[in-house]
Amino acid sequence: MSEEPARPALSQAETPAAPAPDPVPPATKSSRNIMRAALVFALFGLAVSMWHFLWPSELAFTAFMTIGQGSFGLAIVIYIWMIFRDLRRRKAL
């Protein structure tokens, strides 16, 4: 049985370094502005819903059903879209 020749030890400098994780780039200014727009849309939807809750009337209900929920729906669409964008940016998708 032949003895396996001893391998020379790798010096500290020769040790292969683990690949550094890609840094997550910060959200761009446009992303932040779009997100802020979503917040404003949601706030507007909530304001209309407050009108509908506190001073109920046919007009308030109609406004709630159309522009109120429409505005909030738009905010949600933007929010979900931004989540997907963020996940793609982080290479999670």
Next chain:
Amino acid sequence: MEEGVFSGDSANIHRWLSWAGVIFGLIAAVILVYALTRKPGWLNSPAAHWTLLIGLFLLPSVTMLLGNVVGFAAVKDSCGSCHTMDPWMADMKNPESKTLASRHYQNRWINEHACYTCHTGYGLSGNIQAKMGGLRHVIREYITGVPAEIKISRPFPQKTCLHCHAEAASFLKTEQHVDPPEIKEGIFSGKISCFLCHDPPHPR
């Protein structure tokens, strides 16, 4: 003294739901204003993600859901609030009227939401249809204008009458409903209209 939320009184439950909507909505609004006033970099933080999940998605979604429930219940009695419907409302409240709608309303055969009960299909699809129909009516009233002739948009579904009357003792003991059996089959299949013999539902 107001009864508790579990009294079974639907108006009371809706009042509680309405206040719940206000509270959820206000909390969400405070969170959203907080998020809007943070520095731009804040949106990248994990705290922002949780804050937006609660303040932009969860709480407002509950508020909108409650708004639908409360609002939809509140407008069930609003059919007569437009002048367009004045002649129909006058007939319903006229003690001399013999129309089916008037008799159902004045005798309290339909205890509440008289228009809504007969003009809405049953189940979730019925509610959605009623909601879309109501929106169409509002748009006509406020924007496109009311047509010169008001008429029902689709044939009145016989099953709406049968929902309450079918197999009722008073229905079955009426000979004209069941004898010969083909009559009953015709009524149940919708081939024989209730209004063939009964007074019209509204003034013609």
